[in-house]
Every structure is written in C-alpha cells, then in structure tokens.
Amino acid sequence: MMIEAIYPDWKVPSHIKAIQTVKKTGDISGFIKKNDSNFTFLNQTHGVNIAELPNNSPLEADASFTYAKQTICAVRTADCLPILMTDISGSFVAAIHAGWRSLSNGIIEETLKKLKTKTEIIAWLGPCISQKNYEVGRDVYHQFIKLDPSVPCAFEKYHDKYKLALTKAAKIKLTNLSIKNIFGNSVTQDFCTFDDQINFYSYRRSNDSGRMVSLIWIED
DSSP states (O other): OOOSOBOOOOOOOTTEEEEEOOGGGOOOHHHHHHTGGGBOOOBOOSSOOEEESSOOSOOBOSEEEEOSTTOBEEEEESSSEEEEEEETTOOOEEEEEEOHHHHHHTHHHHHHHHOOOSSOEEEEEOOOOOGGGOEEOHHHHHHHHHHOTTOGGGEEEETTEEEEOHHHHHHHHHHHTTOOEEEEBTTTBOOOTTTOTTTOOOTTTOTTOOOEEEEEEEOO
16 A cells, blocks of 8 residues: 555654655655754664754764754664654653664664763654665675674574564664663564565666655654
C-alpha cells in the first residue's frame, strides 16, 4: 500500500513535531519554508560528528540537535537507520543518521554526551533495511564487538558472513544508556526499506536511489 508520509507513533509533548518522508511525500519545502531561516542539510559522512543547530556554516556531521524553536534537525537515509529524539518535557530535538559505521563507532553515545536534559529521553527508530536483507562481512561484526561487547545478539551468522539488525543494535545501545522510551521500527512499527519498493528508497536494492528525510523540530 502506498503511503504519503510517516508520523512517529510516539508519545511526546504537543509542541514536538516530526515527519518521515517516503517516495510519495515529494516536495518537503512546505515544512522547510515554515522554518527556512533555521534549516540545513548535513553533509553526512558515516562518522560520529554531532552538530548543534542553528548553524549557518556547512556542516559535516551525522547527527544534529537543537534547543531552539522552529529549527529543523534532519537526516537523509536509504537503508541506514534514522533515529529521532526528544525528552518528556520537549526541551530539545535531535536527528541521527545511524549506518553501521556510525552506529558501531558510537554516534548514539556521542549524541547523548552533547545533550543537556534532566528528564527522560524518548527515541523513535525510522525505516531502515531489515536484518534478513542486510548481509555484512566479518569485519563489520568485529568492529561492533570490539567497541561494544553487548551487541553480538544483533547479528545472525550467515555462511561465512553475518546479517545485521540495525534496529536491534540501536535498541541495545539506547537501553545501555538508560533510555527506556523507544518507539518505531521493530518496536511499535515495522518497516524494511529493501522489501517495500513502493514506499522506500533502498541503496542496496538500487545504488542510484533517492533518499528519504527524517525531520524533527520544536514548534512555536
């Protein structure tokens, strides 16, 4: 079934707004125009750099956060896992681009280090490639367990390789950081960018594909 957009099914304060685009969403300028003085796309590098917004400089980062109203945090994905965050008071918003490289190297942990909040954090996991479709090499497995010995259960052995569940690895890391309020993919919703050709772009399925955008902001 073709859908026009995805709205996170999480329980957050009413002034926190978020949307996940899909193929049919098309032009997102309507969302951007309302916040256009404080919007920028990150130059995503599969690293662990975190950017605080607003910032008018070109930004090489794979996550952003803000405490400012009408400032959009956004990441682009086409198989990698987008993660949106806020807290129960809605004091900040954050968007994370979690591919295997950034996830294994601590993009979630580095983002949490930057955030100044005294209330419980809420996380939403967006559409990404599912474990059954995400074959990775032994180097990826060893990279993960070298830096975080709690994540092997996010892998399934597959011949001489592995299949990785990005959502499971993210949930393990979030739980290790005492985040209990986790919603979205593989929790309260189910998405696979590889399988769902109607709604999602997938780099593994077609490496010349487009990108989906995950956006979150604090409304006035």
